[in-house]
Amino acid sequence: MSADALFQPLTIGTLASPNRIIMAPLTRARADEDNVPTAMQGVYYAQRADAGLIVSEATAVDPLGMGWYRAPGIWSDAMVAGWQGVTDAVHAAGGRIYCQLWHMGRLVLPDYIGGALPIGPSPIAGEGETMAPPPEGYAGGFLPMKPYVVPREMTQADIDQVVAAYGRGACNARKAGFDGAEIHGANGYIIDQFLQSKTNRRQDGYGGNVANRIRFLKEIIEAVIAEIEPGRVGLRVSPTSERKGMGDDNPGALTEAIGALAQHYRLAYIHLIEPIASGFMEKPDYPVMERLRAVFGGTIIQNGSFNAETAAQYIASGKADAISFGRPYIANPDLVTRFRNGTPLASANFDFAYVGEEKGYTDYPAYQDA
Numbered sequence: 192m193s194a195d196a197l198f199q200p201l202t203i204g205t206l207a208s209p210n211r212i213i214m215a216p217l218t219r220a221r222a223d224e225d226n227v228p229t230a231m232q233g234v235y236y237a238q239r240a241d242a243g244l245i246v247s248e249a250t251a252v253d254p255l256g257m258g259w260y261r262a263p264g265i266w267s268d269a270m271v272a273g274w275q276g277v278t279d280a281v282h283a284a285g286g287r288i289y290c291q292l293w294h295m296g297r298l299v300l301p302d303y304i305g306g307a308l309p310i311g312p313s314p315i316a317g318e319g320e321t322m323a324p325p326p327e328g329y330a331g332g333f334l335p336m337k338p339y340v341v342p343r344e345m346t347q348a349d350i351d352q353v354v355a356a357y358g359r360g361a362c363n364a365r366k367a368g369f370d371g372a373e374i375h376g377a378n379g380y381i382i383d384q385f386l387q388s389k390t391n392r393r394q395d396g397y398g399g400n401v402a403n404r405i406r407f408l409k410e411i412i413e414a415v416i417a418e419i420e421p422g423r424v425g426l427r428v429s430p431t432s433e434r435k436g437m438g439d440d441n442p443g444a445l446t447e448a449i450g451a452l453a454q455h456y457r458l459a460y461i462h463l464i465e466p467i468a469s470g471f472m473e474k475p476d477y478p479v480m481e482r483l484r485a486v487f488g489g490t491i492i493q494n495g496s497f498n499a500e501t502a503a504q505y506i507a508s509g510k511a512d513a514i515s516f517g518r519p520y521i522a523n524p525d526l527v528t529r530f531r532n533g534t535p536l537a538s539a540n541f542d543f544a545y546v547g548e549e550k551g552y553t554d555y556p557a558y559q560d561a
């Protein structure tokens with residue numbers, strides 16, 4: 192099967208994309224120690240500017256939602272200025288870039304927030320461990336790992352603050368020159384914690400049935416589209432993922448509710464993580480893509496363990512409108528050209544995936560004919 196389907200132009204909301212190859216968000220931890228984006232990030236994203244759309248790495252909207260050493264934020268003027276350098280570099284290279292708006296909720300270690308407890312919908316800890324901030328005298332390399340903690344159950348005031356932080360993040364993303372924003376509702380972070388039944392045990396209007404569990408997301412969508420037109424706003428979700436202690440009683444019904452909500456607000460796209468093979472993430476036993484299609488009329492971007500061939504098949508058969516690629520983008524800045532020419536892909540050195548400087552970040556070359 193040819194890869195032609197990948198190279199058909201696509202209108203995503205109000206954005207014209209020249210192809211259907213999307214760069215998935217990838218946290219690479221190359222901001223500075225104050226979470227301000229660096230010039231190195233501009234170089235990296237500009238190298239990948241021929242993607243139909245770049246979705247930035249997860250970008251924290253609030254200090255309380257930031258628990259990742261050298262991940263970027265978007266709550267301060269310095270961060271907006273840093274991001275402006277990145278978006279300028281991408282635009283100069285002819286590309287399009289959305290900001291992925293993020294809050295980690297219960298997955299923030301107290302070490303990142305002055306010893307305070309992180310916040311979450313219910314006092315249930317994430318499963319597993321995550322990277323702690325660097326110890327005294329840190330000289331690079333892998334960071335120590337620590338287990339997640341039991342979060343403090345959010346009050347109405349906490350909820351209102353996070354919703355407002357998303358609105359401010361969207362406003363700042365627009366000021367920083369992003370072409371749009373993606374609401375990060377996936378991968379066990381705060382929105383997902385409200386959506387999935389295993390992590391949301393609230394007794395108030397934000398917990399219990401699905402209509403209540405999507406209320407937090409609904410308020411965040413409203414805050415974001417007050418700043419950026421809905422045709423430039425996407426939503427990323429992973430309703431079948433059980434990583435980090437997630438789980439839902441009925442992911443199909445949850446997906447339909449999310450899709451109907453996104454349809455109601457005419458969001459540009461839903462970016463569904465539903466891997467077609469297990470590896471980095473598990474392939475779900477009961478896929479939900481078709482249920483999403485039935486209720487959502489916007490663009491559907493699917494993600495997870497695709498290659499050029501499987502991506503083209505999914506698009507040609509109408510299952511998805513576009514496919515995003517994560518790991519392949521680490522070592523292949525020219526992924527679009529490689530897919531077009533059928534040239535082999537380089538493999539990434541994961542030692543430098545989440546930590547480091549230019550090495551393993553901006554030094555992967557484009558393909559050269561032997």
Ligand SMILES: Cc1cc2nc3c(=O)[nH]c(=O)nc-3n(C[C@H](O)[C@H](O)[C@H](O)COP(=O)(O)O)c2cc1C
Nearest residue numbers: 215216217218248249494495496497516517518544
């Ligand atoms: C190094 C790395 C960083 C990631 N960072 C993010 C992130 O910031 N936001 C997000 O939504 N997903 C993140 N992901 C998940 C990817 O976007 C994607 O869902 C995953 O890699 C599966 O797609 P793939 O099979 O094409 O790699 C990350 C994955 C990797 C490998």
